[in-house]
Amino acid sequence: MSRIVLPPARTGAERSRRIRHDIAEGLRWVRHHAAVRTLVLTIFTFNITFGAAWSVLVLYAMQRLGLGEIGFGLLTTVMATGGLVGMFAYGWITRRVSLANVMRIGLVIETLTHLALALTTSAPVAMAIFFVFGAHAFVWGSTSITIRQRAVPTALQGRVGSVNTVGVFGGLVVGSGIGGLLARSFEVTTPFWFAFAGSAVFLVLIWRELRHIAHADEAPGPTGDLADLDR
Numbered sequence: 001m002s003r004i005v006l007p008p009a010r011t012g013a014e015r016s017r018r019i020r021h022d023i024a025e026g027l028r029w030v031r032h033h034a035a036v037r038t039l040v041l042t043i044f045t046f047n048i049t050f051g052a053a054w055s056v057l058v059l060y061a062m063q064r065l066g067l068g069e070i071g072f073g074l075l076t077t078v079m080a081t082g083g084l085v086g087m088f089a090y091g092w093i094t095r096r097v098s099l100a101n102v103m104r105i106g107l108v109i110e111t112l113t114h115l116a117l118a119l120t121t122s123a124p125v126a127m128a129i130f131f132v133f134g135a136h137a138f139v140w141g142s143t144s145i146t147i148r149q150r151a152v153p154t155a156l157q158g159r160v161g162s163v164n165t166v167g168v169f170g171g172l173v174v175g176s177g178i179g180g181l182l183a184r185s186f187e188v189t190t191p192f193w194f195a196f197a198g199s200a201v202f203l204v205l206i207w208r209e210l211r212h213i214a215h216a217d218e219a220p221g222p223t224g225d226l227a228d229l230d231r
Contacts, residue, residue: 026159029152035213036151036160038206039144042213044167045202046110049195051175053114056183056191063188065123078127082134089135090142099143100211106140107210109133111199118192147213 030037061067061075094102113133120126152160179191 022159023162026156026163029156029160030163033151036148038209039148039213040164040167042107042202042206043144043164044171046107046199047168047171048175048178049114049198049202050110051172052179052182052191052198053117053175053195055176055179056188059183059188060117060192061126064121065126067123071123075123075127075130079130079134079137082131082136083138085131086135086138087142090139093139094143099147100213102139102143103210103213104207106136106143107199107203109136110140111196111203114192114195114199118189118196 030040058072061072065071065075067075097105109132113129113136116129117126120129148160148164149157175195178194182190182194
């Protein structure tokens with residue numbers, strides 16, 4: 001770390017102008033690249049549905065599954081364990097399954113996870129579901145990052161990555177608000193039904209596009225000055 005050389009510091013006005021320019025540049029690139037744009041929209045939409053369901057997870061575990069503090073901790077630990085399994089199996093999976101099908105299968109798993117959790121009242125069944133979901137989350141997350149980094153020019157990785165991050169956390173914030181309102185107005189499983197319905201509709205709409213997303217590195221980039229960064 002002591003050998004890192006930082007660029008000369010800019011003045012406050014220069015830094016502000018540069019930040020605005022970088023944000024606009026990242027947004028323009030994503031807007032003009034169909035595959036990456038669809039990927040960001042997919043992440044944003046599925047994080048709305050995910051955020052809605054997971055915003056009431058503590059209440060769901062207590063009221064629906066009858067779990068206490070230790071039980072809730074065990075529930076999240078099981079999901080993390082599934083994630084570790086998914087991480088170690090990732091290479092094996094991607095050698096045998098195309099990236100497009102990895103994405104499709106993953107989004108089907110996520111959609112059905114919301115349905116299964118809405119239906120079950122059994123803690124052991126819910127833990128099995130969380131284990132599978134944890135594996136999916138790691139596999140799908142790794143796949144989406146791989147696809148995005150293959151498609152985006154090195155010079156724009158940070159700017160496009162920041163657009164993706166806004167999609168990730170923006171979706172969670174919107175979804176959490178929706179989930180809280182639904183749970184308060186109806187019952188604790190309503191956010192899971194909303195998540196299932198929303199995910200299913202969006203999945204049908206983008207099913208064919210997922211093949212193009214998986215080959216985003218082959219898609220033409222935006223024209224003009226931004227495309228020159230590819231060379």
